[in-house]
Amino acid sequence: MTINMMDVVGRISYNCDIMFRVIDIREDQGRKIAVLYGEDVRLIADAPYEDLIVMDQNERMKVSREYRSLEEQSFKLFRQDIDLLKQKQEYDTTNGYxxxxxxxxxxxxxxxxxGDPSYLKKCLSLYERIGVPVTGVHCNEKEMPNKVGQLIDYYRPDILVITGHDAYSKSKGTMNDINAYRHSKHFVQTVREARKKFPHLDQLVIFAGACQSHFESLIHAGANFASSPSRxxxxxxxxxxxxAKISFTPFMERINVWDVLRNTLTGEKGLGGIETKxxxxxxxxFNPIKNEQS
Structure with missing residues (x-):
């Protein structure tokens, strides 16, 4: 079976547990190697060409439905949290109504x-659905450290998200070795550059990382939240x-880390952080200007 660029495939040796997009095919010592991006998880992987199989439409739809169901469940729980935050804020602002x-x-x-334009588009759609003011920028993970400073200067965000694809490779070192990760060191460098602009953790809130990222290094570099504690x-x-939870929490309140993590799809094994305002x-x-008819 011929595998082409942008085909959605599964890895036979992993029982096709994750759907991937083929984003590159190269030769390595006489073997064809495909570079894969996860369709629903932020994972990048290399795989032998012969280990891949194109996922048929029925199988893709089955896996997609499972993920969409989880996404919708997470969204409903999150929506409840936001509604409670708004009710509490209204109660406080109106002196108990x-x-x-x-x-x-x-x-x-x-x-x-x-680092992934497809994921960025999905995220921007969800931000819009929730009501979070956002600017999205696609940028290769390796270029992020050099570009983040000027982007912060231009957009002046309250919250910075640095993400894309990552992966841990056992053949390159232990889990404590940041060089054994595909893009963790680039995320760490990007966080450090951002902290040169805003050193205080409550001046600029930062989320950084992707699948299997080196969580401890990202937190030590200055991220408020990061992935992935259990790799x-x-x-x-x-x-x-x-x-979004941070965006809708009043600046006088501190966010309990578990309250942030409990409605994510991955939970505390994949995400963690520190107490943040x-x-x-x-x-x-509130006095909206009304158009007067002449």
Whole structure:
């Protein structure tokens, strides 16, 4: 069977447990090697050409339905959290509903830098559905350290997301060796460059990492939240749920890490972080300008 670029494939040796897109095919010592991007998880992998099989439409739809079901369940739980946050904020702002104040809310602005344009598009769609103000930028993981500074200067975000694809390779070293990871060192360098602009953890909230990323290095570099504590795969949309929770939490409140993680698709094995302030701000009065008819 011929495998072509952008085909959706599974790895025979892994019982086709994950769907991948073929993004490159190269020769390595006389063997054909395919470079794969996960369709629903932020994993990059190399695989022998002969270990791949094109996933038929029925199988793709079956796997896709399973992921969509998980995504929708996670979204509903997250939506409940956001509604509770808004009700609490309304109660506090109106002095226990005793006074009818005209107020407005300014959720935190997100700059999402992603190494995968397909995942970035999915994330932007979810941000829009939730109501988070966001700017998305596609950037190769290796180029992120050189570009993040100017992007921060231009967009002035409250929350920065640095993600794409990653993977741990046992043949390259132990799990403690950052050089054994595909892009963890680039994510770490990017976080460090961002912290040169905003050293304080509550000035700029940072999420960094992808599948199997070196969690400890990312946190030590200055990320508030990162992946992956147990070196497992994370879902493509997990960063959105984390930063959206931060975006809608008032800046006078601190976020319990478990409250952020519990409604993600991956949970604490794939995601972790440190206590962080929210970034939502409330103002008043709310006085929209109305167009007057002459």
């Amino acid at each position: 005793k006074k009818a104040y005209n107020y407005f809310q300014v959720p935190g602005r997100v700059l999402h830098i992603d 497992v795969n994370i879902h493509a949309l997990d960063p959105v749920y984390i930063v 929210g970034v939502l701000r409330t103002g008043m009065p």
